[in-house]
Amino acid sequence: MIKVGVAGYGVIGQRLADGVAWQKDMELVGVADVAPTLPIRALYESGMKYRLYTALPEKKHLLTDIGIPVSGTLEELVQEVDIMLDATSAGIGAKNKELYQKYHTKAIFQGGEKNDVADVFFHGYANYEKGVGADYLKLTSCNTTGLIRAIDAIDRAVGVVKTAITIIRRVADPGDYHRGLTNALQVDKAPSHQCLDLMTIMPHVDATGILIHTPVTHGHIITPVVSTRGKISKEELLAIFNAHPRIKVVRLEDGFLGNASLFKYARDLGNKRGDMYEVAVWEESIVxxxxxxxxxxxxxxxxxxxxxxxxGIRAAMKMQLTREEGTAETNKYLWMK
Ligand SMILES: NC(=O)c1ccc[n+]([C@@H]2O[C@H](COP(=O)([O-])OP(=O)(O)OC[C@H]3O[C@@H](n4cnc5c(N)ncnc54)[C@H](O)[C@@H]3O)[C@@H](O)[C@H]2O)c1
Incomplete structure (x- = not known):
């Protein structure tokens, strides 16, 4: 059983904790955070399913004073686990790395950290083998993760030469009031970091694109234009996507009219918090x-x-040595086809 800890119990950390808890060959030892945030309060009020550790021992009373049990410090958690999943606010992971190094504990960082925090910039489908045995991995950001799933699937099937994308990016997560409610679109400088990241992981693909922020919380939409080595038809692309366990093909005709339809559908499925692990591609959008x-x-x-x-855990811990085996295990435990 691989022992896993999570640092930062926010938007991503809560979901990582659930994800690990659902892997039958991993054990979630606990989660660490710094204060009684809403997710920590929800953890407490829903029965303290996971053990909580504090990353700020001197502020432990903020938790214990309101009855939230604390099982130890982040430093102790790091010593109890084989690997840490760091989902702290961007930039904190780099500081936490000193702790991980001190105890020779492997770690996986999220997209908000700088690339140099890790040995390998990782994607389960595009470069799994590079992560095998690595001590420090950094995941791609949410957009890049989904984008690479699709581009990698096409690349492996027919070879991708070039892609140009437009990202309609969600500007905040639900409840992120500090980001402001801007009823406006905001254009970023090109090329967007997602394309640069894609090229870091898949250097043979020439990627560029534009990103526009929009005041929407349920999902981003990306519209890639892809140049393949040989022309590919809509039917061929559909077959590639339909065969991919983490890509869900949906149809406008069936009522999937946009991002909100997918969020509501995930909620109707009973998925916790309306979470969805798959990226969705609209069949009628392929052209x-x-x-x-x-x-x-x-x-x-x-x-x-x-x-x-x-x-990333599977690669770093050498649980499976190939992308096929590693991703298949993850998919099995997360109910992906
Ligand atoms: N939110 C998204 O949609 C999203 C998607 C993909 C990747 N990411 C990346 O995931 C990472 C986390 O983002 P998030 O949206 O979950 O942030 P968040 O603000 O929701 O959560 C961060 C949590 O870390 C805690 N924290 C701060 N300092 C800490 C410390 N020293 N030790 C332990 N916990 C500490 C905070 O209290 C908070 O609960 C970032 O790198 C981000 O770029 C976010």
Missing amino acids: NSGDDIMFAMNIPQESVVIPETMD
Whole structure:
């Protein structure tokens, strides 16, 4: 049983903890945070399913004073586990790394950390083998994770030469009031970091694109234009996506009209918090443009990186040595086809 700890019990950390708890070959030892945040209060009020450790021992009373039990410190948690999943606020992971190094504990960082925090910039499908045995992995961001799933699937099937994407990016997660409610669109400088990240992991693909922020919390939408080595038809692309366990093909005709339909559907399925591990591609959005092909995909930003992080544990801990075996195990435990 591989022992896993989670640092930072926020949007991503809560979901990583659930993800680990569902892997039958892993044990979630506990989660660490610094204060009685709403997710920590929810953890407490729903029966303290996971043991809580504090990353700020001098502020432990903030938790204990209101009855929240604390099982130890982050430093103690780091010593109890084989691997830490660091989902703290961007930049904190780099500081926590000193602790992980001190106790020779492996760690996986999330997209908000700088790339140099890790030995390998990791994606379960695109470069699993690079992560095998590595001490420090960094996951791609939510958009990049979903984007790479799709581009890698096409690349492995027919070879991708070039892609140009437009990302309609969700500006905040539900409850992120500190980001402000801006009823406006905001354009970023090109190329977007997702394309640069894609090229770091898949250097043979020439990627570029534009990102526009939008005041929406349920998902990003990306519309990649992909140049393949040989022309690919809509039917061929559909077959590639349908065969991918983490890509769900949906149809406008069936009522999947946009990002909100997918969020509601996940909720109707009974998925915890309306989480969805799959990215969705709209069948009717797939269209050829000359020799290129284009499509629209939805990225459930709160949960999309969970499967690839589980892959990261498998690679780093040498639980499985190939992407096929590693991703298949993760998929099995997260109920992906
Ligand atoms: N929110 C998303 O949609 C999303 C998607 C993919 C990746 N990410 C990445 O995941 C990481 C976490 O983002 P988030 O949205 O979950 O942030 P968040 O603000 O929701 O959660 C961060 C948590 O870390 C805690 N924390 C702060 N300092 C800590 C410390 N020293 N030790 C332990 N806990 C500490 C905070 O109290 C908070 O609960 C970032 O790198 C982010 O870029 C976020």
